[in-house]
Amino acid sequence: KQEVTQIPAALSVPEGENLVLNCSFTDSAIYNLQWFRQDPGKGLTSLLLIQSSQREQTSGRLNASLDKSSGRSTLYIAASQPGDSATYLCAVLYNTDKLIFGTGTRLQVFP
């Protein structure tokens, strides 16, 4: 079964900390992996997309890495801010065309 797991489920940190969010997938036959953020009661905002042939992508304070062989992706957030508080979701597009989401990491950054 193609599954996606995110650890931790929730995280609360003081402003300024560097953070690592993890996404694990059970099948390495993936086409790409995408990270999203979701604010309460809102839709999903795309953050980063990594193709299966890539190792990492960067956008501002965000960096996402991909290791297909170990079935892992990591989202690194540098110098966290209260505005980063949201739920972060990873989505894996498998070569079977199924696109499966993880359950998310709920992040709270306090001043």
Add this chain to the structure above:
Amino acid sequence: NAGVTQTPKFRVLKTGQSMTLLCAQDMNHEYMYWYRQDPGMGLRLIHYSVGEGTTAKGEVPDGYNVSRLKKQNFLLGLESAAPSQTSVYFCASSPRSLGLFFGEGSRLTVL
């Protein structure tokens, strides 16, 4: 450029009633997906389509039907609504290589 549009955005049904959610995209994307999101469950894939006239089952297809008669539209139907189908439904489209583009969501309540 409207992107991905979901109709309706809110709906209240009684148990046993039927309804159809419409997802329309104007980006000429081949792939379209329907997800449901419940508290603590993340997004779960209901059905998806890899092109006009094709549909496939996702993780939680029971109680739902879909159709993709036109490339730009992906319809999600509930033939006999149940309280367990109370959820927020998200539609997404994708050109596959460039990740997902989401609609704003449709909130369905079944009494």
